[in-house]
Amino acid sequence: MTSTLAQSxxxxxxxxxxxxxxxxxxxxxxxGQTRYAVSKATxxxxxxxxxxxxxxxxxxxxxxxxxxxxxxxxxTAKAGKARKDR
Numbered sequence: 001m002t003s004t005l006a007q008s009x010x011x012x013x014x015x016x017x018x019x020x021x022x023x024x025x026x027x028x029x030x031x032g033q034t035r036y037a038v039s040k041a042t043x044x045x046x047x048x049x050x051x052x053x054x055x056x057x058x059x060x061x062x063x064x065x066x067x068x069x070x071x072x073x074x075x076t077a078k079a080g081k082a083r084k085d086r
Contacts, residue, residue, distance in 0.1 A: 001061065002076070020064070020075065021058055021059075022062070023073065024059065024067055024068060024071070025052065025053060025055075026053075026069065026073045027036070027073060028053060028071065029053060031071055034051070035049045035050060038067075038070060041070055042063075042066040042067060042069075042070050043066065044059075044063050044066055044067060049067075054061075
């Protein structure tokens with residue numbers, strides 16, 4: 001993908017409104033690329049992306065990082081919401 005998508009453009013959500021999974025799923029659907037193209041660019045199997053978009057299996061580990069990077073999304077902490085060690 002040649003341009004980086006801002007989170008609000010890619011998802012239609014404001015920060016904190018959606019889960020990471022929902023944000024990734026929506027951004028993928030709105031990125032304007034086919035799942036085949038995203039698969040080739042990220043190395044994530046097309047079948048994995050299809051199941052993810054359909055609400056089946058969630059993405060795991062490195063695939064989350066690859067897809068977020070491709071979509072130009074970054075995970076950031078909410079101010080004042082950091083979890084304290086117990």
